[in-house]
Amino acid sequence: MSFFFLGERLAVDLLNTVVVQDGRVRDLLQGPRDVAAWAEAAGALPHGALRGSPAGQEPERLRGFRETLRRGLVAWAAGGTPPRGLIALLNRHLARDPEVTEVTASRGNVVTRRRPAGAPLDRLYGAVARSVAELLAGDDPRRLRKCANPACRLMFYDVSKAGRRRWCSMQTCGGQAKARAFYRRRRDGSHGRRADPLQ
Ligand SMILES: [Zn+2]
The missing domain is CATH 4.10.910 (30s ribosomal protein s13; domain 2)
Incomplete structure (x- = not known):
């Protein structure tokens, strides 16, 4: 199983788990193992984080989340305004993965750090939701595009200086x-x- 990480944004890479291979649309998130493999390959979770977690229903849920994000992001790219439903969905998933601030002291040296406090599955959804939220808040909708090959479904966020990337x-x-x-x-x-x- 190989995934595509050319979207330049975690959320866009999730959209790219539906691909066209040999002329057929193929969903790369078929089973719980695919969810874990994608989350790890994408760097959204550390290796083995989903082991033993209740991921049985997750492929279906994650695929549903992905398709809702796809509709919302395509609408945002086309019109520049995110659908209201998308914002509500993001806030629900962001709330699943709160961050806590931790303070540690070692020999008088005190440091703080923030870490995600959700369970592994919640962290996965939280990471994707944060990626979408950052995209909507700080990125340019005109730079979110589908590959110019009509037979290809892959999408990307164009980070090039000229902003003329056309291909996956x-x-x-x-x-x-x-x-x-x-x-x-x-x-x-x-x-x-x-x-x-x-x-
Ligand atoms: Zn392509």
Whole structure:
């Protein structure tokens, strides 16, 4: 099982657990093991954190959460305003994972740190909800996009300076489009006449 981490935001990487492979839509979050594997691979939870936790119903719940987020984020990207229901949903999940401040003292050196206090599953939902909240609060809706390949479902937040990222990856969709454009130009005998728009 390999996941895609090219969304530049945790929440967008969660959306990218639905992929198209060999022309078929495939959901990568099938069972409890997939939930744990994704949470760990995404860095949302430490290794083994979900072991022994009641994750039996979780794939279905997480898939439902993901699709609600997808609808809300797509609406935000299109119109610049998050749906009201999305804000309420985020607050519910943020409340599952409160942070506590801890103070420690060692040889007169006193430090404070904040740590998430929720159970592992709550921390997973909390981390994704925080990612969406930060996206809505501080990011540009016009930079949340779907890959320009119509056959690809992957999404990303464009962090490039120019803000012109079009592809999920240059190794896959971008590279294929570039190769197609190259052969088309060569076939049409227009090689070298115009700049490659994909450069
Ligand atoms: Zn793509």
